[in-house]
Amino acid sequence: MEDVCRLSARVAAGCSVAHQVAFCQAVENACGQNVGGEIALLRVALLEMERLFQHLYTLAALARLAGAHLVASHCMALREKLVAEAAPVTGSRLLMDVCIPGGLSVRETAQMAQLCTQLYEIGQQAYPQLVLLWREYPGLSALLAGVGQVQADDLERIGLDGPVARAAGWDCDGRRIMPAYDGLWRYTSGRQGGTAEDRALLLLDEMEESLRILDLASARIGLAPAANHALSVHDGEGTGLVEGPWGGVLYWVRLAHGRVAEAFCRKPETAALLVFEQVLPTHVAEDVELLACSLGVNAAALDG
Amino acid sequence: MGLIRAVMDTAFWKGRQKRKPLGPRWPLLLFHVDTGGCGGCGMELQAMTCLPYDMQGAGFGFVTSPRSADVLLVTGPLTRTMAPVLQAAWEAMPDPKGLISVGACALDGGLFGENYAVMGGLERRVSVDLAIAGCPPSPQEILNGLCALLGSAAQGKEKETPSRG
Numbered sequence: 001m002e003d004v005c006r007l008s009a010r011v012a013a014g015c016s017v018a019h020q021v022a023f024c025q026a027v028e029n030a031c032g033q034n035v036g037g038e039i040a041l042l043r044v045a046l047l048e049m050e051r052l053f054q055h056l057y058t059l060a061a062l063a064r065l066a067g068a069h070l071v072a073s074h075c076m077a078l079r080e081k082l083v084a085e086a087a088p089v090t091g092s093r094l095l096m097d098v099c100i101p102g103g104l105s106v107r108e109t110a111q112m113a114q115l116c117t118q119l120y121e122i123g124q125q126a127y128p129q130l131v132l133l134w135r136e137y138p139g140l141s142a143l144l145a146g147v148g149q150v151q152a153d154d155l156e157r158i159g160l161d162g163p164v165a166r167a168a169g170w171d172c173d174g175r176r177i178m179p180a181y182d183g184l185w186r187y188t189s190g191r192q193g194g195t196a197e198d199r200a201l202l203l204l205d206e207m208e209e210s211l212r213i214l215d216l217a218s219a220r221i222g223l224a225p226a227a228n229h230a231l232s233v234h235d236g237e238g239t240g241l242v243e244g245p246w247g248g249v250l251y252w253v254r255l256a257h258g259r260v261a262e263a264f265c266r267k268p269e270t271a272a273l274l275v276f277e278q279v280l281p282t283h284v285a286e287d288v289e290l291l292a293c294s295l296g297v298n299a300a301a302l303d304g
Numbered sequence: 305m306g307l308i309r310a311v312m313d314t315a316f317w318k319g320r321q322k323r324k325p326l327g328p329r330w331p332l333l334l335f336h337v338d339t340g341g342c343g344g345c346g347m348e349l350q351a352m353t354c355l356p357y358d359m360q361g362a363g364f365g366f367v368t369s370p371r372s373a374d375v376l377l378v379t380g381p382l383t384r385t386m387a388p389v390l391q392a393a394w395e396a397m398p399d400p401k402g403l404i405s406v407g408a409c410a411l412d413g414g415l416f417g418e419n420y421a422v423m424g425g426l427e428r429r430v431s432v433d434l435a436i437a438g439c440p441p442s443p444q445e446i447l448n449g450l451c452a453l454l455g456s457a458a459q460g461k462e463k464e465t466p467s468r469g
């Protein structure tokens with residue numbers, strides 16, 4: 001079971017927590033056990049940290065590919081600051097191996113609330129400057145506005161959700177149906193033009209939203225005990241669904257004889273490749289990398 | 305396996321110095337190939353090129369073509385689809401050249417077992433000049449490893465970072 005969980009953390013780096021939490025939820029559902037509110041809340045905090053780190057990484061890559069190296073280096077410097085703050089508490093820079101079926105395996109659970117506050121403060125301080133730089137960097141918006149326009153109907157037909165869909169006007173977010181997000185997540189309307197520029201601005205909006213969620217979560221963490229549950233593993237099936245940085249991550253597992261007999265994983269990168277192939281013919285060769293990056297095409301996730 | 309043997313002509317490695325001497329081409333130019341895995345090692349390599357890591361100050365730079373590279377940096381387990389790419393990159397590099405594996409996958413396959421799509425790590429196939437352990441190694445650990453190859457101390461004192469990922 002632990003090996004499969006470690007493997008789920010390595011399907012796609014950058015979406016590691018999403019895969020771990022979805023897998024753990026699937027196993028817990030198969031066992032008919034509930035991990036309780038505090039563990040669920042700590043998992044939400046980890047999911048939002050990952051979203052923050054990954055959105056910054058994506059924005060840096062987009063800026064670099066668009067030739068805005070100053071913006072890219074700002075994004076990476078802020079990401080590194082946040083990652084360096086989180087790593088001693090979570091035990092992992094890329095938040096790998098922080099979840100186990102029945103609970104969590106972060107290094108310093110007792111410091112998670114404080115970490116959420118620190119990340120919020122660092123992020124809040126740097127965020128306005130980053131947004132200003134992004135919006136005012138000469139030529140960046142104009143270049144991105146001409147790349148990768150997609151329609152919400154097409155995305156719905158192909159099945160690509162997440163920020164790509166939200167930036168095209170399809171209101172889909174798995175956090176809406178996750179009970180642990182009650183009172184934390186709220187629908188934020190953003191750009192809906194469906195271009196790479198809209199997606200980049202939506203990622204910036206979502207960063208602010210994640211910072212806000214971390215701030216709210218920090219006040220709630222620690223109000224209840226966060227003990228891991230010893231799972232009594234039965235034969236059965238279960239599913240788990242989580243909103244990762246690039247969209248919904250779903251796991252189905254079948255347990256038999258105390259082991260994971262079968263598992264299926266649905267991840268947004270599969271649909272992202274189909275959308276990429278659909279819009280590719282309308283782009284020049286120089287924009288192909290930028291297009292792939294803005295749609296969340298990820299070879300590592302596809303071969304995982 | 306045979307393909308990789310052919311790629312990494314083992315005869316070439318015989319008698320090679322363990323440490324690559326500093327040549328006139330400073331900095332040491334690295335070409336990165338991600339042959340599979342989760343992409344985590346690649347993300348940490350990318351982080352190493354940015355602040356606060358002084359990669360260029362330590363004497364290293366990335367190039368986008370193997371033709372101007374001194375060292376091939378490999379991340380991820382070797383997948384069958386990427387084997388010809390790795391072979392082509394290696395053959396395109398001028399002599400003398402070196403091979404560095406970054407992360408557990410590139411060395412021994414890590415969590416990814418050998419199967420119809422994955423060939424495993426490099427260690428049983430070719431001679432690796434330097435193996436940087438970790439899953440993934442942190443940017444500072446990668447930089448320290450690269451500096452160790454040149455026999456120099458790592459630049460800058462960074463916060464201790466965990467190595468489990």
Ligand code: SF4
Pocket residue numbers: 010013340341342343344345346379380381406407408409410414415438439440
């Ligand atoms: S060594 Fe670990 S982090 Fe690096 S590619 Fe392999 S699984 Fe991913």
